[in-house]
Amino acid sequence: MAGLARSGRPNQLFRNLNSKIASIPMILTAVVIFLGGTVWTVIYSFTNSKLLPRASFIGFDQYERLWAAPRWIISIQNLAIYGILSLIFSLVIGFVLAALMDQKIRFENTFRTIFLYPFALSFIVTGLVWQWLLNPEFGIQSVVRSMGWESFTFDPLYNSVIVIYGILIAALWQGTGLVMCLMLAGLRGIDEDIWKATRVDGIPMWKTYILIIIPMMRPVFITTLVIIASGIVKVYDLVVAQTSGGPGIASEVPAKYVYDYMFQAQNLGQGFAASTMMLLTVAIIVIPWAYLEFGGKKRD
Amino acid sequence: MTNISTLNTVAAATDAVATDLSGPRGKKPKKTFSRRNIILYGTLFVAAAYYLLPLYVMVVTSLKGMPEIRLGNIFAPPVEITFEPWVKAWANACTGLNCDGLSRGFWNSVRILIPSVVISIIVASVSGYAIANWKFKGSELFFSILIIGAFIPYQVMIYPIVIVLRELGIYGTLTGLVIVHTIFGMPILTLLFRNYFASLPEELFKAARIDGANFWQIYFRIMLPMSLPIFVVAMILQVTGIWNDFLFGVVFTRPEYYPMTVQLNNIVNSVQGVKEYNVNMAATLLTGAVPLIVYFVSGRLFVRGIAAGAVKG
Numbered sequence: 001m002a003g004l005a006r007s008g009r010p011n012q013l014f015r016n017l018n019s020k021i022a023s024i025p026m027i028l029t030a031v032v033i034f035l036g037g038t039v040w041t042v043i044y045s046f047t048n049s050k051l052l053p054r055a056s057f058i059g060f061d062q063y064e065r066l067w068a069a070p071r072w073i074i075s076i077q078n079l080a081i082y083g084i085l086s087l088i089f090s091l092v093i094g095f096v097l098a099a100l101m102d103q104k105i106r107f108e109n110t111f112r113t114i115f116l117y118p119f120a121l122s123f124i125v126t127g128l129v130w131q132w133l134l135n136p137e138f139g140i141q142s143v144v145r146s147m148g149w150e151s152f153t154f155d156p157l158y159n160s161v162i163v164i165y166g167i168l169i170a171a172l173w174q175g176t177g178l179v180m181c182l183m184l185a186g187l188r189g190i191d192e193d194i195w196k197a198t199r200v201d202g203i204p205m206w207k208t209y210i211l212i213i214i215p216m217m218r219p220v221f222i223t224t225l226v227i228i229a230s231g232i233v234k235v236y237d238l239v240v241a242q243t244s245g246g247p248g249i250a251s252e253v254p255a256k257y258v259y260d261y262m263f264q265a266q267n268l269g270q271g272f273a274a275s276t277m278m279l280l281t282v283a284i285i286v287i288p289w290a291y292l293e294f295g296g297k298k299r300d
Numbered sequence: 301m302t303n304i305s306t307l308n309t310v311a312a313a314t315d316a317v318a319t320d321l322s323g324p325r326g327k328k329p330k331k332t333f334s335r336r337n338i339i340l341y342g343t344l345f346v347a348a349a350y351y352l353l354p355l356y357v358m359v360v361t362s363l364k365g366m367p368e369i370r371l372g373n374i375f376a377p378p379v380e381i382t383f384e385p386w387v388k389a390w391a392n393a394c395t396g397l398n399c400d401g402l403s404r405g406f407w408n409s410v411r412i413l414i415p416s417v418v419i420s421i422i423v424a425s426v427s428g429y430a431i432a433n434w435k436f437k438g439s440e441l442f443f444s445i446l447i448i449g450a451f452i453p454y455q456v457m458i459y460p461i462v463i464v465l466r467e468l469g470i471y472g473t474l475t476g477l478v479i480v481h482t483i484f485g486m487p488i489l490t491l492l493f494r495n496y497f498a499s500l501p502e503e504l505f506k507a508a509r510i511d512g513a514n515f516w517q518i519y520f521r522i523m524l525p526m527s528l529p530i531f532v533v534a535m536i537l538q539v540t541g542i543w544n545d546f547l548f549g550v551v552f553t554r555p556e557y558y559p560m561t562v563q564l565n566n567i568v569n570s571v572q573g574v575k576e577y578n579v580n581m582a583a584t585l586l587t588g589a590v591p592l593i594v595y596f597v598s599g600r601l602f603v604r605g606i607a608a609g610a611v612k613g
Contacts, residue, residue: 034449
């Protein structure tokens with residue numbers, strides 16, 4: 001409702017001049033950097049730029065090279081495994097923790113503080129801590145072995161087959177607190193009367209959650225999903241800190257591919273093509289959501 | 301008034317009915333050690349232990365000497381507490397040829413953090429105010445682009461920004477990095493401020509306009525004094541976000557200006573020399589200390605910040 005009366009005014013360039021001047025940084029950011037930068041990168045992904053961007057177009061060559069590169073394929077596979085599993089686990093763990101927290105428990109604040117503090121830490125710190133915990137010589141593996149289970153093996157960071165799960169563990173530790181908080185906010189938004197009604201009808205609690213509460217929380221779930229998903233595509237620092245992409249190239253991810261090709265291998269064209277693929281991935285996630293969320297109804 | 305009071309009585313009546321009906325069942329939770337409670341708190345304590353474990357291991361490891369680390373297990377508390385790893389991490393841990401410790405990264409981060417937080421909040425609060433209260437033709441469109449831009453992976457926009465900064469002659473400097481942080485902080489902060497200003501009673505704004513106050517007068521005399529909490533939330537969001545940044549630091553600064561996170565990674569993941577795990581953990585804790593302090597001090601406001609940022613972002 002706010003501002004409806006004002007927006008109907010005749011449009012003149014000097015009307016609201018102060019507001020326009022104040023918005024210049026925002027307009028520049030939106031148009032030049034976000035829109036212009038993105039379009040620029042997409043256009044230059046069709047060139048054979050090496051050390052410096054050059055406008056000599058070569059069609060889809062960079063993309064063909066990209067999809068023929070084993071390192072890119074591994075990056076995409078890792079992103080898919082990591083993405084799907086971290087979506088499932090963070091939603092499930094986050095929701096279960098939130099449901100437990102919603103039982104009118106004591107020390108709720110303490111528990112929330114504990115679950116959420118990793119989220120305040122950077123991915124670099126997270127990666128380095130878990131690198132240490134998963135160190136096979138001194139970490140969890142050696143502790144379990146010293147307790148008598150000699151053949152116990154848990155060295156994800158040194159085993160190229162399971163290295164991505166080692167990264168997943170660290171990511172879940174860092175991020176589930178946030179999901180828990182979002183879910184808890186969603187649960188608190190549900191009308192008390194629903195609970196009373198189901199109690200009157202004698203429906204067991206787990207059934208209420210699955211059949212009534214979760215469907216009611218659909219918007220919360222979708223928003224959380226989009227937040228997690230767009231974070232997953234960006235995953236970079238965590239891998240750099242925890243494994244540097246190793247062993248070999250087993251834990252490479254697309255964001256790291258982009259950085260390495262742009263700033264280390266001096267093959268800008270490849271970097272632009274890879275980053276355009278990242279953009280495409282995000283678009284596939286975000287556009288349907290934005291359409292569902294904002295397309296049908298008008299905001300405000 | 302009558303309406304509200306009838307509603308209240310109706311609500312009270314339904315409440316009474318509900319409590320009446322659930323009466324016989326209601327007694328169970330009174331037992332402290334019911335099976336339900338044991339499972340509930342058991343699960344919560346196990347989960348809490350899992351979340352606390354890495355912090356505990358960091359602290360414990362950073363207080364041990366290297367011989368003790370080699371012999372003992374990582375969960376054991378230190379037999380002999382030593383603060384040497386902390387001193388070494390701060391003052392003379394090596395990155396490449398430089399051996400002046402994390403302190404340099406810390407001060408770089410401070411020098412990046414303060415202007416970035418201040419400038420990004422000023423710019424975003426004014427933009428949010430303009431969009432919420434002084435809509436002009438196209439303002440909603442620009443705002444939509446800004447919000448959609450928040451979802452674009454940074455990797456897509458990094459190189460164009462490098463070019464712009466290079467043209468301006470500030471690529472590799474702290475100024476450049478401050479601008480980058482301001483740019484990427486803008487979507488979330490503008491949204492935060494817009495929503496907050498839009499939620500303030502419109503009558504205030506109208507009354508001020510009738511009294512002849514202009515754009516800046518209303519901003520400084522009415523909006524600003526009323527929105528201290530949202531400024532605190534924005535500050536928490538930016539302090540933790542900018543301190544924890546790694547990608548922008550690595551891309552947009554020269555090695556002598558590297559922020560703490562980048563330097564930490566270089567210290568811990570350097571290939572030369574013997575690995576000193578206790579020093580590494582002390583360095584990691586030092587880097588994590590700032591956002592952790594912000595988190596523990598700000599408490600509920602932190603939650604509000606991420607909720608506001610996340611739910612509506």
